[in-house]
Amino acid sequence: MKGPLDRFPYERDARSRELRPGIKDGVYVFVQDKSGVIFVLPEGAHLHPKVLGGAQPAMYAGDLTVFHGSIQDITNLSGTFQFSDAAGLLAVAEAVKHLGFFIMPGAVRLFSYVDSSRPVVLR
Secondary structure, eight states: OBOOSSOOOOOOOTTOEEOOTTOOSEEEEEEEOTTSOEEEEEOOTTOHHHHHOTTOOBSEEEEEEEETTEEEEEEOOOTTTOOOOHHHHHHHHHHHHHTTOEEOTTOEEEOOSSSOOOOEEOO
């Protein structure tokens, strides 16, 4: 669990939804709550703290892209949480797969917050 770097207790965005099959194609920010549930919002500026709201901690956070029911991209990119562990991102990918999504080869990518090196493809 990790708390947000921005501790302001934003209200939960009314568009925040649990990730489920049938979601519209698009790019989303995601936050995995303390129970392991993955919530998403359509991508936008500084939305990670508003996915759960209330400055709640997260198990993991990042972004993902859905296209025709498949996950095209899933990363750890979140300026609010800045998770950097590969195991956590792989666990999110498994949870997404368990929900019924197909994860495209090469879609799971881990970015470094230390330098601007290329992301590491995990799966």
